[in-house]
Amino acid sequence: MQSKYYKIIPDQLYKTNNQELIIEYLVENKICGEFTNILYTGEFEKTDVLGEHYSKSRRTKVYDSQIYSNEVINEFYSFLLTHYKAGLGKHIMFNLKLHEDTFGLKDSKCKKIALSYFEVYYNQIPINPGFKLKLDEVRNIIPATKFESLKRYKDCLFLSLENKSELIIPYLAGDDNYYNRDLFENNSMIKEIFEFENNLKILIELNKKFKFEEDDIFIPKTKAKIIFKEYNDQFQSLKQLQFIEEKLTIEENRKPSYIVSLYFFFKLEKVNLKIPKEKDFREILLDYFDLKLKRLKVNDSSNDKHQIRMRTIQNEWLEFIK
Numbered sequence: 001m002q003s004k005y006y007k008i009i010p011d012q013l014y015k016t017n018n019q020e021l022i023i024e025y026l027v028e029n030k031i032c033g034e035f036t037n038i039l040y041t042g043e044f045e046k047t048d049v050l051g052e053h054y055s056k057s058r059r060t061k062v063y064d065s066q067i068y069s070n071e072v073i074n075e076f077y078s079f080l081l082t083h084y085k086a087g088l089g090k091h092i093m094f095n096l097k098l099h100e101d102t103f104g105l106k107d108s109k110c111k112k113i114a115l116s117y118f119e120v121y122y123n124q125i126p127i128n129p130g131f132k133l134k135l136d137e138v139r140n141i142i143p144a145t146k147f148e149s150l151k152r153y154k155d156c157l158f159l160s161l162e163n164k165s166e167l168i169i170p171y172l173a174g175d176d177n178y179y180n181r182d183l184f185e186n187n188s189m190i191k192e193i194f195e196f197e198n199n200l201k202i203l204i205e206l207n208k209k210f211k212f213e214e215d216d217i218f219i220p221k222t223k224a225k226i227i228f229k230e231y232n233d234q235f236q237s238l239k240q241l242q243f244i245e246e247k248l249t250i251e252e253n254r255k256p257s258y259i260v261s262l263y264f265f266f267k268l269e270k271v272n273l274k275i276p277k278e279k280d281f282r283e284i285l286l287d288y289f290d291l292k293l294k295r296l297k298v299n300d301s302s303n304d305k306h307q308i309r310m311r312t313i314q315n316e317w318l319e320f321i322k
Contacts, residue, residue: 005031005072006079007174014173022169023066031172032066032165068162076171077158080193083179090198091205098206114210121199121206122146127153147207147215150200157193164189223288234280236273240266243320247313248289259285260296261309265317268310 013025026032068076081088098117102110131152134144144152161167167189170178184190204218216225224241235241247253247262266275275281278296285291298306 009173032068066165087194091201111210118206121202147217151217234276265313
């Protein structure tokens with residue numbers, strides 16, 4: 001893990017154990033901001049006028065708090081997951097149980113069992129009901145996807161961490177010994193993070209395997225999806241781009257001769273699938289697949305190797321779209 005803030009507090013300063021000096025250093029170096037919080041209590045007292053009251057407030061507490069930047073929180077959160085990685089093994093036993101429960105069953109039955117598990121692990125996460133709703137394009141309230149709700153919950157965990165100096169300062173000082181087993185087992189914030197991350201890992205794996213809903217939040221978008229979003233008017237379908245991406249992940253297929261055959265396969269009259277103009281297609285290959293090619297053209301359409309590649313691509317395409 002690349003660390004920008006790990007050990008940023010000088011060792012000599014950290015060893016003073018002077019919280020005030022350490023915070024002052026962090027504020028000066030723009031690692032956190034400091035805010036003064038004032039709490040008031042209010043009381044209502046009767047006046048001489050019937051039914052009239054007046055409020056009387058008094059300041060009860062003044063304290064300073066620190067808010068760490070998103071960059072610091074992201075880095076610290078990743079550190080916790082790496083440092084305590086042994087605490088992220090819940091999915092291993094779950095996968096074994098799922099395998100035992102679905103062994104020998106038809107796909108439809110397996111998916112039904114997997115869905116019931118998905119609901120169990122999803123509902124174990126105390127997601128705010130408001131996180132399960134969103135606004136559509138015309139500002140109607142509609143259900144959010146499960147993974148949109150999970151992302152909001154994770155964002156909430158980040159917010160809960162941003163003022164936890166007692167947890168963050170040892171990391172900024174590089175004090176790995178602070179993050180021991182006792183802290184892992186007894187700190188409520190860390191326990192909440194790992195309970196969530198364990199369940200999230202199970203939910204992601206279940207969704208990847210059984211495709212309950214689209215997840216482009218925790219699973220990075222494929223090149224095919226990114227390209228289709230930008231050029232959906234130039235390709236027949238997302239499926240077509242997924243096929244192209246799959247073929248071009250094979251190193252042997254990145255040769256110009258293969259790409260020529262791939263391109264002209266989609267232009268065959270019997271295939272009749274929309275594909276960008278040759279120049280535009282080359283630009284897409286350069287931008288998204290780092291393939292710099294000269295003009296795509298077939299010098300001899302009867303060339304045996306070209307025809308063999310075309311037939312192979314056709315068979316693979318028919319298998320792909322089943």
